[in-house]
Each structure stands twice: as C-alpha cells, then as structure tokens.
Amino acid sequence: MTQDEGKREAARAALKYLRPGEPIGIGTGSTVNHFIDLLAPHKSDIPAAVSSSEASTARLKALGIPVVDLNEAGSLSLYVDGADETNRHLQLIKGGGGALTREKIIAAASRMFVCIADESKLVPALGKFPLPVEVLPMARSYVAREIVKLGGQPELRAGFTTDNGNPILDIHGLRIEKPLELEQQISMIAGVVTVGLFAHRPADLLILGGPKGVQELKAAR
Numbered sequence: 001m002t003q004d005e006g007k008r009e010a011a012r013a014a015l016k017y018l019r020p021g022e023p024i025g026i027g028t029g030s031t032v033n034h035f036i037d038l039l040a041p042h043k044s045d046i047p048a049a050v051s052s053s054e055a056s057t058a059r060l061k062a063l064g065i066p067v068v069d070l071n072e073a074g075s076l077s078l079y080v081d082g083a084d085e086t087n088r089h090l091q092l093i094k095g096g097g098g099a100l101t102r103e104k105i106i107a108a109a110s111r112m113f114v115c116i117a118d119e120s121k122l123v124p125a126l127g128k129f130p131l132p133v134e135v136l137p138m139a140r141s142y143v144a145r146e147i148v149k150l151g152g153q154p155e156l157r158a159g160f161t162t163d164n165g166n167p168i169l170d171i172h173g174l175r176i177e178k179p180l181e182l183e184q185q186i187s188m189i190a191g192v193v194t195v196g197l198f199a200h201r202p203a204d205l206l207i208l209g210g211p212k213g214v215q216e217l218k219a220a221r
C-alpha cells in the first residue's frame, strides 16, 4: 500500500462520522482532498461546509457542496482535517500546506475534530517535521530572532504566502517535549498569527491508514 492509499483509506473511514443535515468543517491537504472526493455520494446529506482554504473551497464547490462562512455556520459538530505529525495524545503539527490559521479557528469552533492521516504521521515526539508559524510580514525577522532564542532554526518558506497574505517561517531542529508550553510561548511572540502546533486543541479522534488496514485512536489523556 502506498502512502497515498493509506491517506485515502483513512479518509474513507471518516465518512461514518458524518452527521446528515449538519454543516461540516473541512481542512486542507492531500488527505482531505480524498475525503472531499469521497463526499460525492453523500452530498445531499451535507447542507454546507466551512472550508479552511481557497483550495478546499474550490474542490467543495466543484462537487456542488455550498461553502459558507464560519460566522454564518456557528459552531460545528464535526471537523475533518489531516496533519503533518501527530503524537499519541493527538497533539498535532499542521500547516505544511499553509492553511494552519483557518484550520486552528475551525478546529476550535468544532465539537469533534477527526484527524485523518497515513500511519507514517504518528511519531513518538513532535518536531521532526518543521513547525510552521504564520507571521505578519513586518514581524518576520523579529519573530525569527525570538524563535532562535527558543532553540529553533527558522526558515522563510520561499515564494509562499498564505490565503491571509502572510509569510510562513518553518522551524527546524525542535524536539517538542512540552507541546502545550511551546504552543503558548510561540503564540505569545508579537507578530505571530498562528503556530501550527495543535496541543491546546488536539484532535479528538485519529484515523490512520496503512498496510495493515485502518486504526482509530482516541487521545491518551
């Protein structure tokens, strides 16, 4: 089984959590793209979606699923999204595709966050995947210097701006032993819009696809 097939199987397993008649929150990335595609036969059950990126919005609309603003939808019962890394507490690194800010908002506004991924994303400690941080343009260098003080090596994501018009610093060299503390520390740096560490709002359920099939994990809390 390829990594992409693992993503697709995880996405397929998430379909059973759909709540017919209720709007759904939709993340961003290649795993979520599978999930959106698999929604086709269920679209009459989905009145609307709240989307975390322009890319997911375009894909949902192409399928005929109406996309609404979060302000209009209110709180959501279900949010489905991928991750770049997860630990056993279902704390995540997200933002490899640059959609971390809208993703964090929708996750916060949702009662159940189902994370879908291929099994390579489950790691003993977060931090091998460079941690994305969205920053306001004028704060880029200042935030980078503050991150060096925390022991990370920030690298500007070249030629990239988020859907919000901001740059991203990818932080290398972090072994994240205390995700809750680090999320708070980085979030407090002036000029940081969002850090792609989802520790205060982890996933509620992790669905992993791999050669041995699909496994579902609840957070060890």
Ligand SMILES: O=C[C@H](O)[C@H](O)[C@H](O)COP(=O)(O)O
Binding pocket: 027, 028, 029, 030, 031, 032, 081, 082, 083, 084, 093, 094, 095, 096, 097, 098, 099, 100, 103
């Ligand atoms: O910004 C992008 C998101 O956080 C994605 O959920 C994350 O990068 C995982 O993407 P993929 O499903 O393509 O591995």
